[in-house]
Amino acid sequence: MSALCWLLIAASGVLPTGRFFVLTLASFVILIACHELGLGGALLVYLVSSVLSFLWPGLLIAVIFASSFGALPLLIVWLRGKMKPWTARLIVHALMSILMLSLLWGVGVGVLLRIKWEISGTILIGILFFLLQIFLVIYMYALQMLERLYFERMAPWLHRRP
Numbered sequence: 001m002s003a004l005c006w007l008l009i010a011a012s013g014v015l016p017t018g019r020f021f022v023l024t025l026a027s028f029v030i031l032i033a034c035h036e037l038g039l040g041g042a043l044l045v046y047l048v049s050s051v052l053s054f055l056w057p058g059l060l061i062a063v064i065f066a067s068s069f070g071a072l073p074l075l076i077v078w079l080r081g082k083m084k085p086w087t088a089r090l091i092v093h094a095l096m097s098i099l100m101l102s103l104l105w106g107v108g109v110g111v112l113l114r115i116k117w118e119i120s121g122t123i124l125i126g127i128l129f130f131l132l133q134i135f136l137v138i139y140m141y142a143l144q145m146l147e148r149l150y151f152e153r154m155a156p157w158l159h160r161r162p
Contacts, residue, residue, distance in 0.1 A: 001037070005029040005049040009065055013057020023061075023069040024139065028146055031073040035150060036158075039078060046070045067099065076143065093136055100132050101125070 008026035012019045026049070033042035050070055053062040075095065079088035104125060119127075 001029055001033045002045045002048040002052070005033075005045060006052045009049060009053040009061060010057050012065075013061045019061070020069075023065055024142075026065065027069040027073050028143070030070060031077065031143060031146060032150060032154075034073065034077045035147070035155070039074070042074060042077070046074060067103075068096065072096070072139070073143065076140070089140060092140075093133065096136060097129060097132060100128065104128070 005026045008022050008029065012022035012026070015022060030042055030046055030049075033045040037045070050062060050066040053065055072092070076088065076092055079091055082088070083091075
């Protein structure tokens, strides 16, 4: 599973478009690892994939994967086991928002504003915050549908006895 996840991360470094889509697919591999190998095994898949992604495709994609796309399914599965789904969803939204705001504060909005946009930094942060919330809602829905597909179709086929 680590190799598949790393291949998807490497593909995101090579493909000119669809980088975040391929990273999302890599995070789905970690979700399946959570159900197949348990949370500890999935954490190992995440760590190995993250370390290998620092080697190739490089620092930027490795940091994006390690900080958000790789950690997000682990966080979601862990929180779902500890509390109600809506509480877990609110905590995930809050943590990812804090992560985005801290990255914007660390990197600086000025880096994003070098792309000759005619808007202020505050408006840009608000737009990015809103887009992140939309992405998280869609991501959670896709994750839920993948889990349903996994438990209804894939898991019975994978665990059948000959």
